[in-house]
Amino acid sequence: MRLFIAALISEEVREALVQARAALQRAVPDRALRWVAPENYHITLLFLGEQPEERVPHIVQAMAAARRGVPPLEVSVRGLGVFPNWNRPQVLWAGAQRGAAELTQIATALEKSLLPTPSGKPFHPHITLARLKTPCHDADGLKKRLFDATQRLLPADFGAFELRAISLMRSTLTPDGAIYTELAQVELTENSL
Numbered sequence: 001m002r003l004f005i006a007a008l009i010s011e012e013v014r015e016a017l018v019q020a021r022a023a024l025q026r027a028v029p030d031r032a033l034r035w036v037a038p039e040n041y042h043i044t045l046l047f048l049g050e051q052p053e054e055r056v057p058h059i060v061q062a063m064a065a066a067r068r069g070v071p072p073l074e075v076s077v078r079g080l081g082v083f084p085n086w087n088r089p090q091v092l093w094a095g096a097q098r099g100a101a102e103l104t105q106i107a108t109a110l111e112k113s114l115l116p117t118p119s120g121k122p123f124h125p126h127i128t129l130a131r132l133k134t135p136c137h138d139a140d141g142l143k144k145r146l147f148d149a150t151q152r153l154l155p156a157d158f159g160a161f162e163l164r165a166i167s168l169m170r171s172t173l174t175p176d177g178a179i180y181t182e183l184a185q186v187e188l189t190e191n192s193l
Contacts, residue, residue, distance in 0.1 A: 002171045003051045003183075005063060005110055007043040007103060009127065010161035013077050014041050017094055017158050020080070021129060024092075027149035030142055033092070033130045040180055041127050043075070043096055043103065045166060046110040056168070056183065059114060063166055063186040066109035071190040075099035076160040077127065080150040089143060090132050092150075094158055096125035106166060164188055 018038045025035070048059070076098035082089035096103060103125040111118045132142075150156070168184040 001051055001053055002173070003048040003059070004169050004171060005045045005048070006167050006169050007045060007075065007163050008167055009041055009043065009077070013159045013161050014038055017041055017077070017127065017129065020094070020153055020156065020158065023153060024149050027152070028142070028145050032133050032142055034133050035130045036128050037177055040178060043125050043127055045103065045107045046114060048114065059168055060184045060186065062110060062113040063168065065113060066106050067166055067186055067188050069190065070102050070106060070188050072162055072164040072188045073099045073102050074160050075103065075163050077158040078156060080153060080156045086143060086147055089146065091128055092130040092146065093126035093128050094156065098160065099163065100125050
């Protein structure tokens with residue numbers, strides 16, 4: 001099973017992102033961009049890749065340990081950017097601001113307990129909106145058009161939601177895109193039980 005651990009977003013935030021996506025698509029109607037389906041918007045805490053089914057209980061235990069001491073929290077979604085940078089854009093994202101420290105705490109704990117070798121990369125909580133299909137050499141000005149379109153949407157405030165749980169998700173790849181299924185949910189809690 002192809003698995004990842006995520007913070008699922010609210011419908012209100014999803015709708016605000018859909019409106020921004022429509023504005024961006026009008027400004028940058030380019031086939032070089034592969035847009036993520038709105039029903040798949042989420043904040044990835046840890047991508048696990050292919051995992052045997054018998055590992056699921058261990059993953060859920062690690063999720064329970066990682067969320068200890070983190071109460072339900074408000075996550076605000078604000079700002080637009082790209083990874084790795086505007087010189088070589090590969091991923092267009094909306095950022096998580098308020099709540100980012102707590103999400104980073106959970107993501108770091110998950111990585112330490114579930115990956116054989118933690119990546120050491122800084123965690124940047126975000127929602128992926130689109131991916132560039134091919135490396136962007138910008139022959140047609142795509143980088144500038146994308147940059148200008150994101151700047152017009154600033155401050156790009158997509159609202160906030162209360163995160164009460166983290167979710168273990170299964171990703172099934174199909175010719176029409178990925179289908180995500182929630183396999184387990186672990187509630188956030190202040191106590192250490």
